[in-house]
Amino acid sequence: xxxxxxxREYCRLFRELSDPDSQLDQLxxxxxxxxxxxxxxxxxxxxxxxxxxxxxxxxKGEKVFFRLFSESLLVNGVCAIYRELYQGETGADxxxxxxxxxxxxxxxxxxxxxxxxxxxxxxxxxAAQ
Amino acid sequence: xxxxxxxxxxxxxxxxxxxxxxxxxxxxxxxxxxxxAVIRRISDYYRxxxxxxxxxxxxxxxxxEEYFEKARRTVRQWLGAPRAEEILFTKSAxxxxxxxxxxxxxxxxxxxxxxxxxxxxxxSNYYPYREQCRVRGLEFRVIPAHTDGTLDLTAAKALIxxxxxxxxxTAMSNVTGFSPELPPLIQLAHGKGALVSVDASQAVAHHRIxxxxxxxxxxxxxxxxxxxxxxxxxxxxxxxxLERMPAFLxxxxxxxxxxxxxxxxxxxxxxxxxxTPNLEAILGLAAAIEYLDEKNFPILLAYERExxxxxxxxxxxxxxxxxxxxxxLSPIVTFSMEGYGAYDVGTFLGAAGVSVRCGAxxxxxxxxxxxxxxxxRVSLGIYNDSHDLDLLTERLKELGRRGxxxxxxxxxxxxxxxxxx
Numbered sequence: 054x055x056x057x058x059x060x061r062e063y064c065r066l067f068r069e070l071s072d073p074d075s076q077l078d079q080l081x082x083x084x085x086x087x088x089x090x091x092x093x094x095x096x097x098x099x100x101x102x103x104x105x106x107x108x109x110x111x112x113k114g115e116k117v118f119f120r121l122f123s124e125s126l127l128v129n130g131v132c133a134i135y136r137e138l139y140q141g142e143t144g145a146d147x148x149x150x151x152x153x154x155x156x157x158x159x160x161x162x163x164x165x166x167x168x169x170x171x172x173x174x175x176x177x178x179x180a181a182q
Numbered sequence: 183x184x185x186x187x188x189x190x191x192x193x194x195x196x197x198x199x200x201x202x203x204x205x206x207x208x209x210x211x212x213x214x215x216x217x218x219a220v221i222r223r224i225s226d227y228y229r230x231x232x233x234x235x236x237x238x239x240x241x242x243x244x245x246x247e248e249y250f251e252k253a254r255r256t257v258r259q260w261l262g263a264p265r266a267e268e269i270l271f272t273k274s275a276x277x278x279x280x281x282x283x284x285x286x287x288x289x290x291x292x293x294x295x296x297x298x299x300x301x302x303x304x305x306s307n308y309y310p311y312r313e314q315c316r317v318r319g320l321e322f323r324v325i326p327a328h329t330d331g332t333l334d335l336t337a338a339k340a341l342i343x344x345x346x347x348x349x350x351x352t353a354m355s356n357v358t359g360f361s362p363e364l365p366p367l368i369q370l371a372h373g374k375g376a377l378v379s380v381d382a383s384q385a386v387a388h389h390r391i392x393x394x395x396x397x398x399x400x401x402x403x404x405x406x407x408x409x410x411x412x413x414x415x416x417x418x419x420x421x422x423x424l425e426r427m428p429a430f431l432x433x434x435x436x437x438x439x440x441x442x443x444x445x446x447x448x449x450x451x452x453x454x455x456x457x458t459p460n461l462e463a464i465l466g467l468a469a470a471i472e473y474l475d476e477k478n479f480p481i482l483l484a485y486e487r488e489x490x491x492x493x494x495x496x497x498x499x500x501x502x503x504x505x506x507x508x509x510x511l512s513p514i515v516t517f518s519m520e521g522y523g524a525y526d527v528g529t530f531l532g533a534a535g536v537s538v539r540c541g542a543x544x545x546x547x548x549x550x551x552x553x554x555x556x557x558x559r560v561s562l563g564i565y566n567d568s569h570d571l572d573l574l575t576e577r578l579k580e581l582g583r584r585g586x587x588x589x590x591x592x593x594x595x596x597x598x599x600x601x602x603x
Binding site: 073074077078081082085103104105123124125126127128161162164167 | 584
C-alpha cells in the first residue's frame with residue numbers, strides 16, 4: 054500500500070471513532086511500546102513544554118529512516134502511525150503526504166500546539182531529507 | 183465526610199447553565215475562578231465609571247481616581263503593609279519581579295556582587311534575575327532543593343554572604359505547594375546586609391500574609407491567583423527602599439515637573455506605574471479581597487485544609503499513582519501515573535471535564551532536581567468540594583485500569599475475565 058492509502062485508513066479510523074474517549078483508547082493502544090534505547094538524549098529532544106518528544110533521522114540511499122519516542126503514550130500512538138506511514142519511504146513521497154490524519158484526531162486528544170509543534174517538526178524534518 | 187464549598191454558588195462558571203458544563207476545576211494555581219462580585223465590579227466599571235485617572239479634571243475622573251487609591255489601601259490592609267505608598271500596581275507578578283530585578287540591582291548592585299534565588303522558583307522569579315546578573319556582570323547563585331522538593335537551608339548559609347544584594351524566594355512552590363521557612367532565611371539574608379524579596383503568587387491564596395511580621399523587603403503576587411482578574415500584579419516594597427530605586431518603565435504618568443521646571447520622576451508608587459493602569463483589573467482585585475474578607479478568609483482556609491486532607495487520601499488510594507514532593511498536606515499536589523506521561527493523564531482527565539495542569543509548570547530547575555520530565559498538578563480553590571475530588575480519583579482509577587489492559591495486551595497477556603479463574 055502507498056503512504057496515501059495507509060493514511061486514508063487512519064483517517065477513516067479516527068473519523069469513525071468520533072468521540073474523544075474512543076480516540077484516546079485507540080492511541081493508548083498504539084502507543085504502548087518500550088522506550089527506544091539511547092534515543093533519550095538532550096540533542097534528540099524537540100523543543101516544547103507540553104510533552105517531550107525525542108527524534109532522530111537518517112537516510113539510506115533515497116530512503117528515510119527515523120527513531121521517534123515520546124514520554125506520552127498518546128503522542129507515542131501518533132509516533133507509531135508515523136512509523137507505519139513514513140519509515141523507509143523517500144523524502145519526496147513523505148513530502149507529498151503530510152500527516153492529514155492528525156486533523157481527524159480531536160484537538161482534545163492531541164492538542165493543537167502538540168500537532169503544530171513537535172509532531173509537525175518531525176514531519177518537516179522527514180520530508181526535508 | 184462530604185465537604186461542600188460554602189462559596190461555590192458565587193462562581194458563575196461553576197454553576198450557571200452558560201458556564202462550562204460539569205467543570206471540575208482543579209487548576210487554581212494557574213488561575214483562580216472569579217466570583218460574581220469581581221465580575222460585576224469589572225463590568226460596572228465599564229458601564230458607569232470608565233475614564234482614565236491622573237489626567238482629567240472632571241468629576242468622573244476624580245471619582246475613578248478615588249476608587250483606584252481605595253483599591254491600593256485595600257491591598258495595603260490585606261498585606262498588613264504600613265503605608266499605601268508601599269503598594270505598587272503592575273500587570274502581573276512577572277512584571278513585579280522584572281521590575282525588582284531591574285530596579286533593585288540598578289540601585290544597589292555592582293561588580294563582584296551576587297543575587298541568590300532558589301531551585302524552587304517559578305521561571306518568573308528565576309530568569310529575570312539570571313538575565314540581570316548576566317547583563318550587569320553579577321554572580322547568579324541558586325540555593326539547591328532536595329530531591330523531594332524541599333529547600334536545602336544549609337546550602338543557603340554558604341551562598342548568602344556579604345556581597346549578596348538580594349535574595350529572592352518563593353513563599354510556596356507552584357509545583358509541590360511546599361513553603362520554605364522564610365523567617366530564618368530572611369534573618370540570614372538581613373544579617374549579611376542583603377534585601378529579601380518574597381514571591382507570594384501561590385501563597386497569597388492559601389495563607390494570610392503580613393509583610394511586617396514576615397519582615398521581607400519586597401513581596402509580589404498576581405491578582406488573578408487571589409480570585410481577582412488577570413492583568414493586575416502587586417508589588418509591596420518598603421518605602422525607604424522604593425524611594426531609592428530607579429523607574430523600570432518610562433512614559434506617561436510617572437513624571438512631573440520639578441521645582442526648576444525640569445521633568446523628573448514622581449515618588450513611589452507613581453514612579454513605578456507608568457502608562458494607563460489596568461483599572462478594571464485593579465478594581466476587580468480590590469473586589470476580590472473585599473469578597474474574601476466578607477466570606478471570612480480564615481474559615482475558607484480551614485475548609486481548604488480539610489479538602490487538602492481529602493485530596494491526599496484520595497490520591498494515595500489510586501493504584502499506580504506516585505506522589506511527588508514532600509510529605510504533608512497541601513492544596514497543591516503533584517503526581518504521575520505509572521505507565522503514562524503527564525500529558526496523557528491531563529488529556530484523559532480533561533476529556534471528562536476534570537481540569538488539571540500537566541507539564542513542567544514553568545519550574546524547570548525544580549523539575550530537574552526532582553528528576554521529573556513532567557508531572558500532573560492538582561491545585562485547589564475555595565470552590566472545590568468532595569464531589570470534585572471523587573470525580574478526579576475515579577477518573578484516575580479508570581485510567582489505571584485501562585493502562586493495565588493496554589500494557590497487558592502489549593505483553594501478550596490478556597486480563598482475567600471477571601467471574602472466572
